Amino acid sequence: MKNFIYYKENAEYPKDKYFRPDKIYPEYLFAELGISEEKNDVYDMVRDMFISLSLDAKHIGSRQWNPLGDYVTPGDIVLIKPNWVKHKNEAVVGKKGLDCLITNTSIVKCIIDYVLIALKGQGKIIVADAPVQTCDFEKLKRNIGIYQLEKFYKKAGKNVEFVDLRNYRSYRNNGNVINVAMEPVYPGKVVNLGRQSYFYNNCNEGKLRITNYDYRSVNKHHKGVIQEYCISEACLKADVIINLPKPKTHRKAGYTGALKNMIGVNAMKDFLPHHTKGSYLLKEGDEYYVGSKIDKKKSDINDLVDILDKKSLFFMSRTLRLIENVLLKNLSEIEKYSEGSWWGNNTIWKTILDINQIILYADKQGKIQNNIQRKVITIGDMVIAGEGEGPMMPVPKRTNSLIFADNSVLFDKILVKFMGFDECRLTILKEAEKNHRLFGKNSGGNTVCSNYEQFCGKISELKNIYKFVPSKGWKGYIEGK
Numbered sequence: 001m002k003n004f005i006y007y008k009e010n011a012e013y014p015k016d017k018y019f020r021p022d023k024i025y026p027e028y029l030f031a032e033l034g035i036s037e038e039k040n041d042v043y044d045m046v047r048d049m050f051i052s053l054s055l056d057a058k059h060i061g062s063r064q065w066n067p068l069g070d071y072v073t074p075g076d077i078v079l080i081k082p083n084w085v086k087h088k089n090e091a092v093v094g095k096k097g098l099d100c101l102i103t104n105t106s107i108v109k110c111i112i113d114y115v116l117i118a119l120k121g122q123g124k125i126i127v128a129d130a131p132v133q134t135c136d137f138e139k140l141k142r143n144i145g146i147y148q149l150e151k152f153y154k155k156a157g158k159n160v161e162f163v164d165l166r167n168y169r170s171y172r173n174n175g176n177v178i179n180v181a182m183e184p185v186y187p188g189k190v191v192n193l194g195r196q197s198y199f200y201n202n203c204n205e206g207k208l209r210i211t212n213y214d215y216r217s218v219n220k221h222h223k224g225v226i227q228e229y230c231i232s233e234a235c236l237k238a239d240v241i242i243n244l245p246k247p248k249t250h251r252k253a254g255y256t257g258a259l260k261n262m263i264g265v266n267a268m269k270d271f272l273p274h275h276t277k278g279s280y281l282l283k284e285g286d287e288y289y290v291g292s293k294i295d296k297k298k299s300d301i302n303d304l305v306d307i308l309d310k311k312s313l314f315f316m317s318r319t320l321r322l323i324e325n326v327l328l329k330n331l332s333e334i335e336k337y338s339e340g341s342w343w344g345n346n347t348i349w350k351t352i353l354d355i356n357q358i359i360l361y362a363d364k365q366g367k368i369q370n371n372i373q374r375k376v377i378t379i380g381d382m383v384i385a386g387e388g389e390g391p392m393m394p395v396p397k398r399t400n401s402l403i404f405a406d407n408s409v410l411f412d413k414i415l416v417k418f419m420g421f422d423e424c425r426l427t428i429l430k431e432a433e434k435n436h437r438l439f440g441k442n443s444g445g446n447t448v449c450s451n452y453e454q455f456c457g458k459i460s461e462l463k464n465i466y467k468f469v470p471s472k473g474w475k476g477y478i479e480g481k
Helices: 041-052 095-099 105-119 137-144 146-155 215-220 258-265 293-310 314-328 348-361 408-419 427-434
Strands: 003-007 077-082 124-129 160-164 168-173 176-181 188-192 226-232 240-244 248-250 254-256 375-389 393-405
Touching: 003 041, 003 408, 041 105, 041 375, 041 393, 077 105, 077 258, 105 124, 105 146, 105 240, 105 375, 137 146, 146 160, 215 293, 226 348, 240 258, 248 393, 254 258, 254 408, 258 348, 258 408, 293 314, 348 427, 375 408, 393 408, 408 427
Parallel strands: 077 124, 077 240, 124 160, 240 375, 248 375
Antiparallel strands: 003 393, 168 176, 188 226, 248 254, 375 393
């Protein structure tokens, strides 16, 4: 396994609207389209990191250099998977809010260029994600410079697809949530993980929940040997996936990195359990810790409202909310956790690891095989990461870094140490490490390589490189000593 943390002091995202490098490298394919007049730290960082990893070492510095050639071969379908969670950050307005929310397009551009070198004119590149249902994809593309990138590659005569993987999206109209079916370029295909699923014989049938979705739908997909997810054909068709997460804190999972970012290959969100209804203390679920009578009543009302909204019975759902507010507003509330947004969440890690098993072992028809079906590498955009109430409302955390790993579990092991979190407090990592299908039998993933001495050494010995502020539900629990 290979890994690397690349650090560049005072690194900045580039201002060039096409995200071009500021110098003509020997291997660069688009010299005739000009270069940036301003410095592009990100392109330099990615390129130097590939050199430090000794990728295609014998051709470094020449026109023949092909650093991704070990992973991508001519004729491959390559899915580049950024984190495009939403078109805006509700906590931080403007560019700074996007910098800590989504994968910066400068990294997407650089990776596309090196994939094109590896494909040698054959194969296909799909850049895609399934953002949250309320994301305005056209605004997202405009806000992060995707339209400019499309123009760049069209002018260069290169076919690069930028795709929304959702089968449907939602928007609000007079307070009502309206669901609109889409015509996806790559439709979702139902993949049944069956007995390989972490929910098999362990899913609290009927109690699985995802906020703002009819709970009956998610439970229909997780029952006995039926443990199914709706995976975009863009993922299933891919021979290689290059995962480009925006690492940040996460209200339900604690953090989001390589493993969690793969949730975005799902075309239908109501296949994805996020928490389990009931009290943690009473061993009913993980929705909240104690669960007062008020909490339980609110939970029941939420279930009914979600059903009414799905049926477009908006007047009834609004009336129910008004009744709830009148009856419950003056009652004391001691429970500080809700909807699984805390350290006791014992549901979402199962969903995440299920998806990662599908990514590795589902063939192009969506059938689970015994052998790995596609290559996956990860490059985390941490020039600016996110802390606090991620994944939707993070605030910026500057680290001036990129993280590379060719194993998703290894990436996340490094990442949580980098963020200053305690790996032992994260069930997802403990379970992933035990799963040889995800982490390998002889991982060799015990040490970290870096161009910065402070980041080198055994993963277990890295001490709070950066102390990220967790979301409220994880404070006092996840932080390393």
